[in-house]
Amino acid sequence: MLSFILRRLAVTPVIVLIVYTITFSLTWLVPGDPLQQDEGRRPPAEIVEAMRKQYKLDDPVGFYVEYLGKASGVAWVLGTSTRPFDLGPSLRHRDWTVNEIIATGLPVSITLGLTAILLALVIGITAGVIGGLRPNGLADLVAQFISLVGISVPSFVVGAAILMLFAAKLQWFPIGGWGDIRFVVLPAFALSLPYSAYIARLVRYGMIEQMTSDYARTARAKGRSRTGVAMRHVLKNAFLPVLSYLGPAAATAMTGSFVVEKVFAVPGIGQHFVDGVVGKDITLVMGVVLVYSTMLVLFNLAVDVMYRYVDPRIEVS
Amino acid sequence: MRLLVPFLFLLAILFLALSADHPRPRADLVIAQRADSFTLDPQRMSWRHDLRTARGLFETLVTLDPKNCAPQPGVAERWDISDQGRTYTFHLRPDSRWSNGEAVTSGDFVYAFRRALLADTAADYSGFLFHLVGGEEFFHWRGQALAEYAKRPVRDDAACAALWQATVEQFSATVGLHTPDDRTLVLTLKHPVAYMLDLLAFAALSPVHAKSVEAHVSFDPSTGRLVQGHDWTKPGKLISNGPYRLVDWRYKRDMRLEANELYWDAKNVRTGSIAIVIIEDANTTVLSAEAGGVDWVTDTLAEYRPEMLAERDRYERHYASELATARANGVSIDQALGRLPPPERGERRNTHGLDSFGTDFYSFNCRPTLSNSAPNPFHDPRVRRAFALAVDRETIVERVTRLGERPANVIVPRDAINGYTSPQGLPFDRVLARAELESAGWKDRDGDGRVENEQGALFPTVDLVYSLGSPRYRDLSFALREMWRATLGVQIVARGKETKDFRDDLKHGHFMIARGGWYGDYGDPTTFLDLSYSTDGNNDRGYVSATFDRMLQDAARELDPAKRLAMLTDAERFLMEEELPILPICTYVTVYMYEPAALTGVNQHPRLAQYFARLKREE
Numbered sequence: 001m002l003s004f005i006l007r008r009l010a011v012t013p014v015i016v017l018i019v020y021t022i023t024f025s026l027t028w029l030v031p032g033d034p035l036q037q038d039e040g041r042r043p044p045a046e047i048v049e050a051m052r053k054q055y056k057l058d059d060p061v062g063f064y065v066e067y068l069g070k071a072s073g074v075a076w077v078l079g080t081s082t083r084p085f086d087l088g089p090s091l092r093h094r095d096w097t098v099n100e101i102i103a104t105g106l107p108v109s110i111t112l113g114l115t116a117i118l119l120a121l122v123i124g125i126t127a128g129v130i131g132g133l134r135p136n137g138l139a140d141l142v143a144q145f146i147s148l149v150g151i152s153v154p155s156f157v158v159g160a161a162i163l164m165l166f167a168a169k170l171q172w173f174p175i176g177g178w179g180d181i182r183f184v185v186l187p188a189f190a191l192s193l194p195y196s197a198y199i200a201r202l203v204r205y206g207m208i209e210q211m212t213s214d215y216a217r218t219a220r221a222k223g224r225s226r227t228g229v230a231m232r233h234v235l236k237n238a239f240l241p242v243l244s245y246l247g248p249a250a251a252t253a254m255t256g257s258f259v260v261e262k263v264f265a266v267p268g269i270g271q272h273f274v275d276g277v278v279g280k281d282i283t284l285v286m287g288v289v290l291v292y293s294t295m296l297v298l299f300n301l302a303v304d305v306m307y308r309y310v311d312p313r314i315e316v317s
Numbered sequence: 318m319r320l321l322v323p324f325l326f327l328l329a330i331l332f333l334a335l336s337a338d339h340p341r342p343r344a345d346l347v348i349a350q351r352a353d354s355f356t357l358d359p360q361r362m363s364w365r366h367d368l369r370t371a372r373g374l375f376e377t378l379v380t381l382d383p384k385n386c387a388p389q390p391g392v393a394e395r396w397d398i399s400d401q402g403r404t405y406t407f408h409l410r411p412d413s414r415w416s417n418g419e420a421v422t423s424g425d426f427v428y429a430f431r432r433a434l435l436a437d438t439a440a441d442y443s444g445f446l447f448h449l450v451g452g453e454e455f456f457h458w459r460g461q462a463l464a465e466y467a468k469r470p471v472r473d474d475a476a477c478a479a480l481w482q483a484t485v486e487q488f489s490a491t492v493g494l495h496t497p498d499d500r501t502l503v504l505t506l507k508h509p510v511a512y513m514l515d516l517l518a519f520a521a522l523s524p525v526h527a528k529s530v531e532a533h534v535s536f537d538p539s540t541g542r543l544v545q546g547h548d549w550t551k552p553g554k555l556i557s558n559g560p561y562r563l564v565d566w567r568y569k570r571d572m573r574l575e576a577n578e579l580y581w582d583a584k585n586v587r588t589g590s591i592a593i594v595i596i597e598d599a600n601t602t603v604l605s606a607e608a609g610g611v612d613w614v615t616d617t618l619a620e621y622r623p624e625m626l627a628e629r630d631r632y633e634r635h636y637a638s639e640l641a642t643a644r645a646n647g648v649s650i651d652q653a654l655g656r657l658p659p660p661e662r663g664e665r666r667n668t669h670g671l672d673s674f675g676t677d678f679y680s681f682n683c684r685p686t687l688s689n690s691a692p693n694p695f696h697d698p699r700v701r702r703a704f705a706l707a708v709d710r711e712t713i714v715e716r717v718t719r720l721g722e723r724p725a726n727v728i729v730p731r732d733a734i735n736g737y738t739s740p741q742g743l744p745f746d747r748v749l750a751r752a753e754l755e756s757a758g759w760k761d762r763d764g765d766g767r768v769e770n771e772q773g774a775l776f777p778t779v780d781l782v783y784s785l786g787s788p789r790y791r792d793l794s795f796a797l798r799e800m801w802r803a804t805l806g807v808q809i810v811a812r813g814k815e816t817k818d819f820r821d822d823l824k825h826g827h828f829m830i831a832r833g834g835w836y837g838d839y840g841d842p843t844t845f846l847d848l849s850y851s852t853d854g855n856n857d858r859g860y861v862s863a864t865f866d867r868m869l870q871d872a873a874r875e876l877d878p879a880k881r882l883a884m885l886t887d888a889e890r891f892l893m894e895e896e897l898p899i900l901p902i903c904t905y906v907t908v909y910m911y912e913p914a915a916l917t918g919v920n921q922h923p924r925l926a927q928y929f930a931r932l933k934r935e936e
Contacts, residue, residue, distance in 0.1 A: 032817030051439050053540060094356045095547045096568055104568045114331040121324065160600060168604045175608050176601045177594060178570060179340030250327070265596040265605075267570030280817065302326075309322065 001308070008301045012294070013072075019293040020068065023286060028060050032280040034091035055091060057282075067283070071290055087287035092279045098287035101272055106291070108178055109268035112261075113254030115188035117195060117246070124199025124242070125235075131200065132207020132238065133230055143200060150197030159190040159263035176265030187264035191257050195249050199242050206238025240311060247303030251296040255288075341565070344573065344592035346916075346934050349602050349611040351618060353569045353595045357550035359523035360433045363441035365836065366615065368520040370593065373574055373929035374557040375523030378407050378426065378502070379514050383920045383931060385735060386840050388514035392421055392524065392558065393502070401876060402509030407502040412581040415526050416562040423502035425558075427494050428527040434492065435484075436460040437543040442521040442838075448513065450493030450505045458491075459484055466541035477538040511878050512841035519839060526556035560586045560930035569595050574929070587918060587933035606667065606910040612934050613919070614910035617668065620788070622908050623719035625668040630721075632657075632664035650921070655914030667912050670721045674924045675836035675905035676728050676845065677718075679797065681829070683898050684859040687780075688827040694777055695829055699757035701897040704830075705743050706750035707804040708797065714903050717796045718789060722903035727893045729845045730837070730904045733923040737842055737882050740890035743897075747804045754805055761806050768806045779809040783832040784819035790832050793902065797830075823857045833857065834905065840924065842885045843869070849898050860898035865891060 034057070035048050056063040067088060068074075075081035087098035127147060131140035166186060167175040173186050210216055211234055219229045258270040269288055276284035354367045359375055362368055372380075380391040393407035413421040433440040434452055436459045447453035466472065466480055493505030506513065516522065533546030548554060552573075555563045560582070561574035572593040576586045594611065596602045599618040603625075605611040617625070633640060636657050643653035654666045681695045681704070694700050710724030723731070726742030754760070759768040759776050768776045781798060783790040791813055798809045814822060822828050835855075837844035847853050850869055851861040868888035875881040892898070907925060918931040 030817075031821060033820075054537075054542065054544070089547070092355065093353070093568070094361060095354075095358065095550045097547075101568050104570065108570075111331060111335055114327055118324070118327055118331070163601065163604065168608060171608065175605045175610055176596055176598075177605075177610070181335070262598045263601060265594070265598060265601050267567065267595070271597065272569065306322065306326075 001305075005301065005305065008304075012297045012301075015297055016290060016293050017068075020071075020286065020290060021064075023289045024064055024067075027277070027280070027282050027285050030277070030280060034280045034282060055089075055283075057091075063282075067286060071286070087290070088283035090281055090284050092276075092281040092284070098283050101284065102269060102287055102291055105267060105269035105272055108266060109261075109270060110254045111184060112188055112191060112266060112268060113250065113252075113257075115184050116191035116253050117250050119188055119192040120195035120199055120249075121242075121246075123192065123196035125203050125239070127196070127200035128203025128238075129207060129230065129235065131204040132211065132234075133227065135204075135208050140204070144204075147197035147200040150193040153193075154259070155190050155193065155257065156259045156263055158193055159187070159260055162186055162190060163263060176263075178265075178267050183264075183266075187260050187266050190264070191253060191260045195253065198245065198249075202241045202245060203235075203238050206241055207234055210234040210237050236310070240307070243303060243307055243310060247300040248296065251292070251299040255292045255295060341573065341592075344590040346588045346591045346929075346932060347610065347612050348591065348593045349596050349605060349614045350593055351595070351597055351599075351602070351616055354566075354572065354593075356547075357555060357563065357566070358545070358547070359521050359525060360429060360438055360440045360442075361545075362521050369615075369927055369929075370572070371520035371523055372559070372926070373561045373591070374555070374559045374563060375520065375525075376413070376559040376580075377520065377523050378409075378517045380928070381515075381518050381840075381924070381926050383918075383926075383928070384922065386515075386922055386924050386926060387735070388518055391518070392426075396514075400505075402511075402513075403506045405504040405506070405513060407504070409500045409502065410581055411500065413558060414579045414581065415556050415558050416577050416579055417526070417556050418579060419526070420499070421524060421558045422499040423496040424499065425524040425527050426502050427496055428530070429523065429525045430494060431488055431492075432525070432530075432545075433522065434459075434488070435543060436463065438545065440521070442519065445516045445519060445522060448506050448508070448510045448516075450507050451491035452493070452507075455488055455492050458487055463541050472538055472541065474536075474538050477536045477541050480541050481536060481543070508873065509876055510873075511881055512839055512843075515839040515841065524558060526558075529554065529556045560928075561591065564590075571595065582930075586930040588929065591929055603910065612911060612916050613932070615907075617908035617910050622668070625665060626670045626719075626721055626908065628660075628663060628665040629668045629670070632660050632666050635661075635664060651913035651917065651919065655912075667910050669909045669911070669913075669919075670906045671909060671921055671925060672723060672730070672733075672923045673836065673905045673907045674730055674733055675834060676725055676730060677722070677793075677834050677902045677905055678725075678728065679900040679902065680823075680831045680833040680858045681898055681900065682826055682831070682858060683861070684826055687829070688825055691777070693829065694757075694759075697757050698896050699753050700759070701900070702743065702895075703750045703753035703757065703805060704801060705897045705900050706746050706753060707801055708900065708902070709745045709800060710902060711745070713793065713796055717792050718903060720906040720908065722906050725901040725904050727889060728835075728848070728899055728901050729842045729889060730923060733837075734840050734842060736879065738886050740886055740893060742893050742901075750804055759807075766806050767808065776805075776807045777829075779807055780829045781809050781811045782819060782822055782828040782830070783811065783813055784816045785813045786816050794832065826859055830900075831857070833899070836905070837924075842882070842889060843873075846885060846888060846892065849892055849896075858898045860896070862896060865896065 035051050052058050056066060070081050070086040070088065073084040076084040090096045090098055090101060127143040131143045134140055163175065163186060167173045173182055177183055207230065216229050216234055219233055255269060258274045261268045261270045272284060273288040276288065350366050352366065354370055355364050356362055356367060357374065359371050362371060376391050378391050378393040379388040382389045392409055392413045394410040395408050397406045409421060409423060415421060430446055432438045433443055434446050434456050436456060443456055462480060462484065469476065495503040497503065529549050533549045535544045535546065537544050552563050552565050557563065560577055560580045562577045564575045565573035574591040576583065576589050580586065596605060602614055603617065603619045606614045639657060640653050644650065660666050681701045682693060683696060684693055685696045687693045710726065714722045714724050727739045729739060731739045754768060758770050761767060762769050762773065781794055783794040794811045798811050801807055801809055823831055835845060835848060846869060848855050849860050849865060850856065851866050865888060868884065868891060872881050872884040872888060875884055909919065911919065915935055917933050917935055920927055
């Protein structure tokens with residue numbers, strides 16, 4: 001087990017490096033100029049030139065190497081940088097470093113994403129079990145319909161609709177912003193819908209499949225009730241596909257959803273990424289991508305470890 | 318049981334993340350902005366909302382009177398203007414202090430102005446100080462010195478420090494800024510500048526606390542440049558001299574300001590704490606304001622805002638006589654609205670479309686040839702005039718833009734500058750438009766509804782470029798396309814481009830007609846007219862006219878203020894009736910949202926220069 005984890009951790013930098021290189025090339029190829037402004041007076045040409053030099057925007061290779069060195073902490077180890085994991089200054093928001101931006105936004109996105117994933121698990125498993133117990137019954141049809149809606153209706157529609165209803169009309173929740181738990185509920189719910197729908201389907205199919213398997217039939221023959229078999233024996237096996245889905249799902253949810261964050265004015269990192277791409281804020285884009293890919297790799301590892309823990313028969317090598 | 322482990326794992330992370338957050342109680346005044354401040358360093362600002370926040374945190378030498386935008390004392394309690402308008406002596410008030418208790422000195426202003434004039438700072442508004450004796454020369458001197466430094470074989474800390482020493486000496490020896498003592502600041506100008514006080518009220522010329530800024534300065538020996546660390550603008554570190562101090566600033570989330578007890582005029586600061594919250598989504602912003610979570614929306618951008626303004630109109634029409642009586646008795650429009658009964662269904666009073674100090678326009682490419690080296694028909698002013706004459710602005714503001722804008726056929730917004738008379742501008746006249754085009758040699762010679770030149774060649778298909786940033790630009794461009802097609806018989810292709818590509822096209826002159834717009838920075842016509850000066854950095858049109866350049870130069874030399882403004886009127890007439898490099902469409906409208914009875918002190922002067930200290934939420 002330990003050697004498995006160590007091996008996986010050892011390849012993590014390689015994966016992240018590949019992601020870094022691809023993202024770097026893409027951001028560099030996108031047209032536009034981070035030093036240009038949408039509003040306001042244009043700085044004199046020599047000032048733009050000076051900034052271009054300062055940030056190495058005229059030298060992609062130099063930028064690539066220097067940024068990689070600082071971001072990975074290598075420069076810090078070698079003593080050429082004063083801080084480890086320095087993701088650089090934001091090119092557009094001049095008072096902030098990318099580290100500060102991510103440090104402010106990431107806890108928010110993690111809170112929102114985790115709540116959404118937990119909600120998705122609760123909603124999804126409940127709906128899936130209900131459906132799996134009595135396939136094609138009334139409850140199943142309702143649950144399936146809702147999960148279809150959850151998958152197919154885009155979250156900006158769901159988001160705007162529940163914002164109008166629960167915050168503006170009924171005033172149960174504040175409209176937008178971030179703070180205590182009341183601010184989390186609506187965006188987390190909006191964010192959780194596609195995940196819960198997917199989980200519901202995974203659980204439902206898993207249940208239906210497992211209920212017809214030999215061990216379930218044996219248990220039934222021994223006199224256990226249908227529900228008893230489902231909860232005691234079948235659910236655990238039906239849950240395994242959910243567990244493998246959980247890794248990437250949690251990573252996606254926790255690194256922020258641009259749409260949900262925008263509709264509910266949640267200050268997470270999802271919108272920073274899109275703003276970064278739009279404004280060609282190269283350092284910000286690179287920083288967010290690095291954090292995201294690292295999280296994705298680590299979550300997948302965590303899921304694999306958990307898999308093994310939940311079902312010891314699985315070989316992790 | 319094992320199934321519960323993943324849940325517990327997730328719950329643990331959730332609690333960790335939640336405990337990392339510290340919510341705050343509601344501020345006395347909550348302001349919603351679409352975008353976060355880009356910087357709180359006054360000298361590096363260029364966005365209007367940054368400048369507004371700076372007016373809360375910092376105080377300039379002079380400030381603007383809310384009623385007419387005339388300069389009034391700020392940090393300077395009085396000033397003398399001598400030497401035919403070339404020397405300004407400011408006497409700083411003795412009780413002006415920084416938020417750490419230290420006195421604001423004339424040296425702080427010199428320090429801030431020096432930063433603004435250093436090429437290293439990348440200050441967008443360096444140009445405002447080019448009026449100082451030696452200002453422009455110093456800016457270029459430093460640029461030159463850095464360029465030469467970069468070529469040197471030996472570039473180390475010592476060389477860098479020597480260059481900096483030379484720069485400091487060059488500045489104090491050549492730039493017209495002097496501090497006879499800590500409370501006196503003398504500015505010497507190259508030539509009289511009628512609007513110098515207005516420039517000095519501009520937030521980018523706020524003083525900065527020299528010591529705390531200097532603590533974050535370092536030098537890059539490889540380039541010789543001064544590198545300004547950004548940390549001094551962070552909460553707990555930012556030292557300001559204005560009505561407010563910075564308490565908290567969380568990126569793209571909120572900013573918190575508290576009244577600065579050390580501010581000399583603290584008794585007239587009407588609001589204790591201010592929160593500026595960032596809500597990007599236009600619809601969410603409106604909902605927040607409606608529910609009372611936000612007291613003032615500084616820019617309402619919801620797509621349905623024309624309908625919101627129509628509801629406001631309906632409300633005003635409902636109580637037209639009451640409003641007229643109140644207004645006749647000298648009651649402000651907000652007060653009058655606040656006293657009326659609450660709006661009924663389909664009416665509203667919390668949405669305010671206000672004329673701003675900006676003009677929505679289209680640019681003609683004035684270069685002799687296009688970017689593909691084909692001849693450019695718009696090089697001929699008669700063609701530009703023909704296109705301008707064919708535009709029905711009334712229809713555009715009523716049917717297309719629909720925010721109650723004033724149609725504009727001149728570039729300087731009408732009635733926004735004291736003492737300035739706008740020229741008449743060109744009317745909407747289809748017959749005249751066709752005649753102008755014909756005089757330029759373009760006429761429908763074969764009766765197919767399209768114009769040709771003498772050789773029978775069709776008028777080149779017009780390349781009309783707009784940015785996809787907002788549907789407004791698309792709708793406007795389509796409306797213009799139809800008007801020109803119908804009246805002038807020309808073919809037009811409207812090309813929507815992503816903002817970034819659009820800018821590239823503008824820069825490289827890759828257009829015939831392009832969408833544009835401009836907000837003025839100070840209360841003088843030159844803030845708009847300079848756009849057409851041949852060497853101006855914002856002259857996207859490639860418009861070069863020795864006559865117009867000379868008119869601006871002559872006006873700049875004129876000492877008599879009234880005469881100078883009259884000369885600028887002539888210059889604008891030349892620009893807007895003869896030359897038309899720019900085709901104005903309408904004056905920009907900014908849509909504010911606030912309950913007129915609940916928020917007082919909002920300045921409605923077209924320059925919309927809001928000072929936080931003057932705002933108050935009424936209970």
